[in-house]
Amino acid sequence: MRLISHFINGETVSEPGRLGDVYAPTIGQVQAQVELAEVSLLDRAVANAKQAQVAWAATNPQRRARVMFAFKGLIEDNMQELAELLASEHGKVVSDAKGDIQRGLEVVEFACGVPHLLKGDYTEGAGPGIDVYSIRQPLGVVAGITPFNFPAMIPLWMSSVALACGNAFILKPSERDPSVPVRLAQLLVEAGLPKGVLNVVHGDKVIVDAICDHPDIKAVSFVGSSDIANYVYQRAAAAGKRAQCMGGAKNHGIVLPDADLDQTVADILGAAYGSAGERCMALPVVVPVGAQTAETLRERLVEGIEKLKVGISTDEEAHYGPVVTGQHKARIEGYIDLAVEEGAELVVDGRDFSLQGYEEGYFLAPTLLDRVTPDMKSYQEEIFGPVLQIVRADTFEEAIGLASRHQYGNGVALFTRNGDAARQFAAQVEVGMVGINVPIPVPVAYHSFGGWKRSGFGDLDQYGTDGVRFYTRTKKVTQRWPSGGSVIDQSFVIPTMK
Structure with a gap:
């Protein structure tokens, strides 16, 4: 029987232990098994991600965008294979599976514009000889926990923006249809993403809790039922993380x-x-x-x-x-x-x-x-x-x-x-x-996706400009370059811009 393993540091990683069944919904039978990680494997994935993220963050935004652009091409080239694989585990008809992939692909296209999206603000002459500017910097290692119903779209929503912004990403996909997320990770490495920047760890509640608690994971994005979304939001926030957790709906x-x-x-x-x-x-x-x-x-x-x-x-x-x-x-x-x-x-x-x-x-x-x-x-x-x-x-x-x-x-x-x-x-x-007069009002990739009340927990939505804000933090710099021979003005009060 086919075994679906983890993807860590650019390689398939198998860890003997607990297994989950992956069904073929059309015939009602188990078609594969997925390995369910223990916390030690997540620790390994995060350590790899943390090490790889330093160089990836130092890579200029144009080069990161080129990786995303190459990834876009590989998704398009492999669309039929991805759609058939997705349909075999989820049950969607192939045409709908292609739609799943396409809506994720649109966010990859959005992420190709990351050099513009990461630009900060600049004010010259905010005070005598003083300039103020802001810069957006990646958080470090971030994580996404994704549902079964969109095994391509939602991992792409999360990871594309996070990676383009210079973060490393830990993906915990649904254990019900885990093959497509692994295949997408392989294509990202083929597109030029350095090994270790994206790692896929399969698991259940054990890994969800470990992601929320891990001190080196700085942010968690989640899509699933409202009760679990609220749980993940509360647990991640209690651990000092950023969290955006999308829940259920009754549209x-x-x-x-x-x-x-x-x-x-x-x-x-x-x-x-x-x-x-x-x-x-x-x-x-x-x-x-x-x-x-x-x-x-x-x-x-x-x-x-x-x-x-x-x-x-x-x-x-x-x-x-x-x-x-x-x-x-x-x-x-x-x-x-x-x-x-x-x-x-x-x-x-x-x-x-x-x-x-x-x-x-x-x-x-x-x-x-x-x-x-x-x-x-x-x-x-x-x-x-x-x-x-x-x-x-x-x-x-x-x-x-x-x-x-x-x-x-x-x-x-x-x-x-x-x-x-x-x-x-x-x-x-x-x-x-x-x-x-639009029955499924999912915003386009350069806007942002998110509901209210028990459909969304957290202040920032998925993808779009909110996604960029979620996966970066803003540093504000106030600078002055004194001229030679200037008189030192010693002050014990908060400076003003007079």
């Missing part, structure tokens, strides 16, 4: 009566069921405003669901594939059961779906629930599967309130032709990322 799509229904239905179906709903930016809740809007939208959604195809990852006609594990499938089914028990109307039931020839795979067909109410636990919590809930609202204000009051504040979308309503919505809704 709402609000549909006004004037919306372009053809486009809206297509957008909602893709956002709710794409990637089997295993996206923190999925759209699992739709809020039609007004009874007529709700009835028409429901009818159109049912028609659209009937045309969706669930299939294996290599099926080019499939809209999405299986969920990641049998355990996760059972969890999703449990939420559907719960919603029915709570009084929701089960309009389309996807629990009994079976794909011929792949009966043991972790497949779920689309599920649609109507008349869901805010007091239901199935609405309050993140399901993270191909389940769409309809929550009806009588007014626009009520719809805004639903999204604003939810414990998660990750993303939200409004479907309308009314510019005034859209402007009011964007200003008032208490959510971090807003889409106007």
Whole structure:
């Protein structure tokens, strides 16, 4: 059976010990095992990173950018291989896997501009003969803990900016689909990244805790469930580290009566069921405003669901594939059961779906629930599967309130032709990322990604200019060059710029 090992100092490193199973979601069987590190191996990786980071930080930004540019080319050259490998462990269809990689690649492209991004500020003549300037410097060794649902995109979001800024990076990818992160690390070394600057250490809670506690790791970036995001944030902060920890979501799509229904239905179906709903930016809740809007939208959604195809990852006609594990499938089914028990109307039931020839795979067909109410636990919590809930609202204000009051504040979308309503919505809704007729409002790479409330812990978002700020610290220099023969002005008070 294939063994997935660690990647330290530019080499594959195997350490006998605990193993985790990596499944093939399409057939429901173990296809590989991943080594789960002990703390001693993390210590080794950090020591390598700390040593390698000194020379990497001293490398000028242009040369670091050239490495990122070469890395970009290698990702593009190996796109098909990476997508197929990703799909085999996650279950995504290959086209969706390519999208996963592409959105990460866009952040690599952003990181290629790091010489400009690292420029500081300069003030000449802030006082008599005094100039003030600031410089951005890397933190040292930083770490990223990434989830199963985007095994390429999120490691690239974190590592590209961190490395371009001159840091060394420790990556702890999800143990459910760990092969692509290792392959990306190999490509980075091939692109010219010095050995030891990026190390991949597989593990479970043991390594997560060790990363949070390690004195030589200066910052931790995390994406996962909200409870664990909060845990990592609190533990890392208690150890004196910077932390940006992105959590769960329950994104709402609000549909006004004037919306372009053809486009809206297509957008909602893709956002709710794409990637089997295993996206923190999925759209699992739709809020039609007004009874007529709700009835028409429901009818159109049912028609659209009937045309969706669930299939294996290599099926080019499939809209999405299986969920990641049998355990996760059972969890999703449990939420559907719960919603029915709570009084929701089960309009389309996807629990009994079976794909011929792949009966043991972790497949779920689309599920649609109507008349869901805010007091239901199935609405309050993140399901993270191909389940769409309809929550009806009588007014626009009520719809805004639903999204604003939810414990998660990750993303939200409004479907309308009314510019005034859209402007009011964007200003008032208490959510971090807003889409106007855009169902999955993930900001482009030169902006930043991050939600509010229990969707994001920490002051700075992922990638973009916030990413540069997170992975650097600013040094402020106030300088004076006295002229020869000047009189020494001895002062015992705080100097001013008079």
